[in-house]
Amino acid sequence: MIDKAEKMLASRNVNPTPTRVLVLSCLLKDARAQSLKDLEVTLYNSDRSSIFRTLKTFEEFKVVHSIEDGSGRVKYAVCEEGCNCDPEDLHYHFYCTNCSITYCLLDSPIPTVKLPANFKMSQANMVIKGLCDKCT
């Protein structure tokens, strides 16, 4: 995972500092989207603000995308190869109201929604809520 993380950072032109490699490895390790708090717990040797700034950097360089799932904690998930976070790269997310896990539904790209005249879409945050397979 360390290896994959380093390669990914290189391909996105992000300086691969130890903290960054750790955070990205952590995100790569688990399929689920993780919050700042989640990462803080796992990477207890790193400071919250460092992880926070790392995530901001990752977002800026399209290493990860963020999901506002309504839990009160923004979650982060690794972007797919070639993702540019443009509308055509986006997908739905699923938030389990029981276990609070947020999943990327990579097989469900978001559709084109008809907007009122002169409205321009540039991003989206699509979250479906309910119970996941483990909680049904």
Added chain:
Amino acid sequence: MIDKAEKMLASRNVNPTPTRVLVLSCLLKDARAQSLKDLEVTLYNSDRSSIFRTLKTFEEFKVVHSIEDGSGRVKYAVCEEGCNCDPEDLHYHFYCTNCSITYCLLDSPIPTVKLPANFKMSQANMVIKGLCDKCT
């Protein structure tokens, strides 16, 4: 608006106290979704916590629905007649990243998304972001 508010509260079995009628009138008056802070400013004679609890009550009784638009402030908009906030009653929302206004796209019901096996949907929060007509 006061009249409409009172009728709506009656139809949803919510005790029409002065504060509640005021809050609902305020929400009915403007098409845009409003945050607790927005309402606090308009209804400067009412206390924040009273407005807050009013909104919670409204949500519980399907008088309003809430939208997490990623602005850090939950917005509230009046439910349509007959709305039960079930998946088939939901619609997309549009958040303008320039003026921070959130619009209900009432003409855009949300589609059925294919979920992984044994995932059950019960709610959704779908937000499209970009520039509204005034900000384009």
Added chain:
DNA sequence: TAACCTTTGCAATCAAGTTGCAAAGGTACA
């Protein structure tokens, strides 16, 4: 009037996110 339930105002608290600042690391070059 007394008992009782609901609603409201006020102050305090919580939690997530964010920032200023100085120390630590690294690199380039005289």
Added chain:
DNA sequence: TGTACCTTTGCAACTTGATTGCAAAGGTTA
């Protein structure tokens, strides 16, 4: 090797939206 310079990190403080405990105010009923 020493110094200037830029980046990254840790720590502590702060900001802000949301939420809650509690007592006072309103209303209803017996």
